[in-house]
Amino acid sequence: MPNTSPAEAIDQVPLTFSDWTPRRTEDPLHKDLSAVARVGDCLLLACDETASVERLRRLDDGSFGDHQQFSLDALVHLPAGAEGEMDIEGLCAADGFLWLVGSHSGKRSKPKRDENDRAQALQTMEEIEREPNRSFLGRIPLIEEAPGLFTPARSDGERQAAWLKLGKKRGALERWLAEDPHLGPFLSIPSKENGLDIEGLAVRGNRLWLGLRGPVLRGHAVVLDLELRQKAPDRLKARRIDGQRRYRKHLLDTRGLGIRDMRFSGDDLLLLVGPTMSLEGPAYVLRWRDAAHDKASGVIDPKRIETVAELPYQLHVDHPEGIELWPEAGEGALLIIYDAPAPERTDTDTSTVRADVICPS
Structure with missing residues (x-):
């Protein structure tokens, strides 16, 4: 990445949640945000520890609140039910649907820091868990209950919730990638x-x-490109579009950084990139020019990838996790949400966290 100065926030947007802590973590929900999508006057957000979508509504003062939670096991089939972790890492609102994707990843157990039982800690690290809910990729209808107020639903007339086939361990996408x-x-x-x-x-x-986010291949991040069709009332399937494959595969030179979120701006695809693995480091917003017109697998010409902004970096806090277009703040403005928000970004008494608005030059 070129040497740039971190973009300064031109505004902050307060996001206020109910006083609620997910079952699987000691952190309150607003400290584990992993994805964001905007539709009308609503922000739809996900926490990577839950199997739910959180809706915040725009209030008269420009903040977002009136928090309502929607449990996804009531809207789609989840192999491990509501208790199973989905690790939702991507949301996108498009054409009357909310799209969701889980990380599709496995996880290694963390060792307990017990100096008196180092062998047990080593054995613990042999365990690699796979959560079947993490393999979710699908969409749910959004119903406009009032002007600008959208509610996720299982069905809305002919519009039905639908997803790629799931299994007890792996879903359809992982089988295709095998x-x-x-x-x-x-x-x-x-x-x-x-x-x-x-x-x-x-x-x-x-x-x-x-x-x-991973794998990163010789410094190149990977973007998979699928064309989906409705196979059954609740089932999506990807077309064969690249020989016998059901996806195109684009490799982008990100200097070793993984992709943390994406959003279209016209025909360009904005990429939020940051450290992969368990690393700390700067994050950037990149622009992949004319991404919508790429219909062949391959390595993207580096000249088509531009740095839009470098994001402020602090050790152990403020990890950028999601981006959304924020046009009311000016052309090109973006909303940035963070995992592990810094203390000065949060108000624990009101379960409020402030997202940044940046306007790259």
């Missing part, structure tokens, strides 16, 4: 070790782009 010469070897590797880890999602028409 024979891929680039990605297949990484399916059994945990996400924080450069294994498969989906974190970006963008949708246009019947095409869907998935950005991978």
